Amino acid sequence: xxxxxxxxxxxxxxxxxxxxxxxxxxxxxxxxxxxxxxxxxxxxxxxxxxxxxxxxxxxxxxxxxxxxxxxxxxxxxxxxxxxxxxxxxxxxxxxxxxxxxxxxxxxxxxxxxxxxxxxxxxxxxxxxxxxxxxxxxxxxxxxxxxxxxxxxxxxxxxxxxxxxxxxxxxxxxxxxxxxxxxxxxxxxxxxxxxxxxxxxxxxxxxxxxxxxxxxxxxxxxxxxxxxxxxxxxxxxxxxxxxxxxxxxxxxxxxxxxxxxxxxxxxxxxxxxxxxxxxxxxxxxxxxxxxxxxxxxxxxxxxxxxxxxxxxxxxxxxxxxxxxxxxxxxxxxxxxxxxxxxxxxxxxxxxxxxxxxxxxxxxxxxxxxxxxxxxxxxxxxxxxxxxxxxxxxxxxxxx
Amino acid sequence: xxxxxxxxxxxxxxxxxxxxxxxxxxxxxxxxxxxxxxxxxxxxxxxxxxxxxxxxxxxxxxxxxxxxxxxxxxxxxxxxxxxxxxxxxxxxxxxxxxxxxxxxxxxxxxxxxxxxxxxxxxxxxxxxxxxxxxxxxxxxxxxxxxxxxxxxxxxxxxxxxxxxxxxxxxxxxxxxxxxxxxxxxxxxxxxxxxxxxxxxxxxxxxxxxxxxxxxxxxxxxxxxxxxxxxxxxxxxxxxxxxxxxxxxxxxxxxxxxxxxxxxxxxxxxxxxx
Numbered sequence: 008x009x010x011x012x013x014x015x016x017x018x019x020x021x022x023x024x025x026x027x028x029x030x031x032x033x034x035x036x037x038x039x040x041x042x043x044x045x046x047x048x049x050x051x052x053x054x055x056x057x058x059x060x061x062x063x064x065x066x067x068x069x070x071x072x073x074x075x076x077x078x079x080x081x082x083x084x085x086x087x088x089x090x091x092x093x094x095x096x097x098x099x100x101x102x103x104x105x106x107x108x109x110x111x112x113x114x115x116x117x118x119x120x121x122x123x124x125x126x127x128x129x130x131x132x133x134x135x136x137x138x139x140x141x142x143x144x145x146x147x148x149x150x151x152x153x154x155x156x157x158x159x160x161x162x163x164x165x166x167x168x169x170x171x172x173x174x175x176x177x178x179x180x181x182x183x184x185x186x187x188x189x190x191x192x193x194x195x196x197x198x199x200x201x202x203x204x205x206x207x208x209x210x211x212x213x214x215x216x217x218x219x220x221x222x223x224x225x226x227x228x229x230x231x232x233x234x235x236x237x238x239x240x241x242x243x244x245x246x247x248x249x250x251x252x253x254x255x256x257x258x259x260x261x262x263x264x265x266x267x268x269x270x271x272x273x274x275x276x277x278x279x280x281x282x283x284x285x286x287x288x289x290x291x292x293x294x295x296x297x298x299x300x301x302x303x304x305x306x307x308x309x310x311x312x313x314x315x316x317x318x319x320x321x322x323x324x325x326x327x328x329x330x331x332x333x334x335x336x337x338x339x340x341x342x343x344x345x346x347x348x349x350x351x352x353x354x355x356x357x358x359x360x361x362x363x364x365x366x367x368x369x370x371x372x373x374x375x376x377x378x379x380x381x382x383x384x385x386x387x388x389x390x391x392x393x394x395x396x397x398x399x400x401x402x403x404x405x
Numbered sequence: 406x407x408x409x410x411x412x413x414x415x416x417x418x419x420x421x422x423x424x425x426x427x428x429x430x431x432x433x434x435x436x437x438x439x440x441x442x443x444x445x446x447x448x449x450x451x452x453x454x455x456x457x458x459x460x461x462x463x464x465x466x467x468x469x470x471x472x473x474x475x476x477x478x479x480x481x482x483x484x485x486x487x488x489x490x491x492x493x494x495x496x497x498x499x500x501x502x503x504x505x506x507x508x509x510x511x512x513x514x515x516x517x518x519x520x521x522x523x524x525x526x527x528x529x530x531x532x533x534x535x536x537x538x539x540x541x542x543x544x545x546x547x548x549x550x551x552x553x554x555x556x557x558x559x560x561x562x563x564x565x566x567x568x569x570x571x572x573x574x575x576x577x578x579x580x581x582x583x584x585x586x587x588x589x590x591x592x593x594x595x596x597x598x599x600x601x602x603x604x605x606x607x608x609x610x611x612x613x614x615x616x617x618x619x620x621x622x623x624x625x626x627x628x629x630x631x632x633x634x635x636x637x638x639x640x641x642x643x644x645x646x647x648x649x650x651x652x653x654x655x656x657x658x659x660x661x662x663x664x665x666x667x668x669x670x671x672x673x674x675x676x677x678x
Contacts, residue, residue: 084411
């Protein structure tokens with residue numbers, strides 16, 4: 008039996024920093040012959056020599072950290088963007104679901120959007136008509152079929168969108184992160200439908216951050232890391248490797264400065280080990296401080312910054328009341344956050360060492376990047392989208 | 406079983422087979438655009454009729470009453486509407502299609518289908534407006550008891566439409582492709598269209614030009630040929646077939662240039678849009 012999908016040496020490069028990046032303006036193009044070639048325009052390899060094969064009926068999970076190239080791979084597989092080199096041989100009709108509700112228009116009614124969306128996804132009109140009742144049934148919005156979509160709640164929109172997608176009948180189905188959608192009951196329904204799809208002998212490629220969904224739906228998985236296939240094996244083995252991949256440097260050593268008080272080591276102890284930290288789980292930061300002489304009024308503080316370089320939280324320790332930490336020599340200090348509220352994303356720590364009496368700042372540096380993931384927390388209807396918020400505050404609805 | 410390859414550079418083709426495979430999308434995109442365009446308007450699709458009607462009244466007031474522009478011996482409103490119908494297909498079609506790829510960027514980035522469907526459907530939307538606007542055309546002909554040569558009507562009018570649509574497809578797909586890369590066209594286009602309205606014999610007679618150079622340019626201009634054809638149904642004037650042949654050839658060249666440019670660059674739309 009021939010593989011249904013042969014991915015051979017796929018590479019995708021993007022220019023970064025170069026002028027040609029996005030909104031290229033006509034002026035730039037007209038002026039370019041007169042301008043010196045920008046030297047060494049940086050190229051970024053989103054995918055680097057990716058090769059794998061998928062047999063008919065196999066369900067493959069694709070996992071990897073943010074920026075590992077998962078979405079780029081899916082975009083190439085679904086012909087949205089071409090590879091820079093390499094080729095893919097497909098032996099079947101591909102339908103891709105990189106987003107639910109592609110082509111939905113707020114002014115159109117639910118009924119009209121079912122046809123519009125279905126047709127954009129590659130369904131023929133007769134197929135949509137054939138499945139129409141089942142789609143409506145699955146979505147549970149029959150009462151609002153003739154209401155414009157803009158009056159729907161976001162949950163209803165997503166249910167309708169997924170319902171249309173659920174009735175696609177391609178030989179290869181490509182799905183990106185769309186399962187983290189809908190309430191728990193609807194999610195279960197979707198997972199059931201997906202399971203049905205993969206058991207019916209169709210091939211499914213499935214990207215998700217939700218490792219438990221990957222392990223229930225797929226037997227084999229690909230672990231993408233920095234654009235390369237790091238591992239292609241059975242799903243449990245890949246998940247194992249993926250988790251242990253988080254043993255990056257979570258300890259930062261700083262050289263001591265002769266004769267000056269300084270922080271020599273910062274260690275972020277995450278809940279999952281390495282640099283992966285679960286939301287609402289304990290996080291500890293350990294400091295090692297060298298004092299060349301006794302120091303009264305020492306002030307140690309730390310800030311946590313997000314990926315946009317915005318400070319999110321601040322904690323400090325002032326010496327005033329506590330006379331233990333001012334003598335000459337090495338000291339260990341630590342701060343523990345019992346339930347860290349930070350939302351998913353990438354963060355780093357900035358530490359400051361100063362002295363409060365003469366208001367002298369000795370040291371300030373950034374270190375210990377870490378990643379927050381929403382591990383056990385129940386996802387909202389629309390899933391864990393990036394950049395929704397900085398942190399989640401507890402609150403009671405009534 | 407369908408087997409195909411995805412590669413960095415595919416051999417060039419117009420992708421006709423794929424367009425046929427996805428033909429239903431033409432209908433859905435056009436249908437969506439027409440529907441959405443008039444959905445929030447109280448008068449709805451009536452606007453497709455009112456817009457050219459108002460334009461016609463306005464231009465009649467200015468060009469016929471105030472400036473006394475010659476209209477080749479037919480009532481000026483008949484003269485104006487026969488030009489405006491063709492002109493509106495061209496200008497609306499061009500405007501819609503040039504912005505279509507950018508307006509549908511969210512779809513382009515998430516799903517594959519032959520990209521040509523988008524600018525082409527945008528032009529079809531302008532054609533739907535034309536069909537509605539035809540009702541005023543008929544109403545005006547009746548009102549002015551305009552004699553119509555039916556044989557000419559069923560030959561000249563479709564031919565004139567064909568030239569217009571082919572030209573608009575060409576320029577529209579060309580601009581749609583460029584607009585993805587260079588947003589400058591988004592700003593340039595309204596001026597271009599305004600200029601072209603006055604540069605084309607829409608509101609005045611082509612005979613107004615006596616300069617031989619301008620006359621040569623007019624001959625090569627497919628929209629001028631289309632308007633001339635559309636008008637000769639009433640004026641009874643001899644059609645300049647040489648001009649139509651030249652204009653038609655230019656239209657075909659524009660058509661293939663536009664589609665060629667579009668197909669050449671379309672694979673990178675998702676990265677650029």
